[in-house]
Amino acid sequence: MSTEHASITSFRGELTRRGGTGDVVILPDSAHTAALAAAALGCEVGAIANSLLFDAAGEPVLILTSGAHRVDTSAVAARIGVGRLARADPAFVRRHTGQVIGGVSPIDHPAPVRTWIDPWLRQHPVVWAAAGHPAAVFSTTYDELVGMTGAVEVDVESPADDGA
Secondary structure, rough: OOOOOHHHHHHHHHHHHHHOOOOEOOOOOOOOOHHHHHHHHHOHHHEEEEEEEEOOOOOOEEEEEEEOOOOHHHHHHHHHHHOOOEEEOHHHHHHHOOOOOOOOOOOOOOOOEEEOOOOOHHHOOOEOOOOOOEEEEEOHHHHHHHHOOOEEEEOOOOOOOOOO
C-alpha cells in the first residue's frame, strides 16, 4: 500500500497524461521556497520554477517564475491585461489548484488556470517545479513546461530591473 500523499499521486497521473518526461522527487523536508528547493536539489535557485497563484478580481492567474525573480504584480497585471494581481489567500489557492501554498504545481488543477511563464527559465536545461505537495518536486524542461501548461511568456520584473 502506498504511503504517498494523494496530491502527489494525482500529480504523477496528470504528468503522465500530459506527456511529462521528468522525475518526481520527494524531498526529506518541505521545500516551500525556491531557496530551500534549490539547496535540497543542488541546483541554482534560478532553475526553480515557482508556481505563484494570483487573484485577478476573482479569476485565478498562475505565474511560473524563476526562483531568482520577484514578480512585479503591477507590471505583470498591465502586461497580461488585468486590472490588478493580488496575492491569493490559502483558501483561494486551494479552491483553484487543489493544492496548498508551497506545493502548487503548474498542472493538475480542478479546472484550467490561465498561465504565464518567466522566459528567464529558458536558460536552464533542467527546471524544477512543485509536484502538488511542499515536499515534492519534478524535473522538466522549459519547452516541456510550456507545452504541458499552455503558458505564455511574460517578463515578471519591473521595467527598471535589468535582470542582474
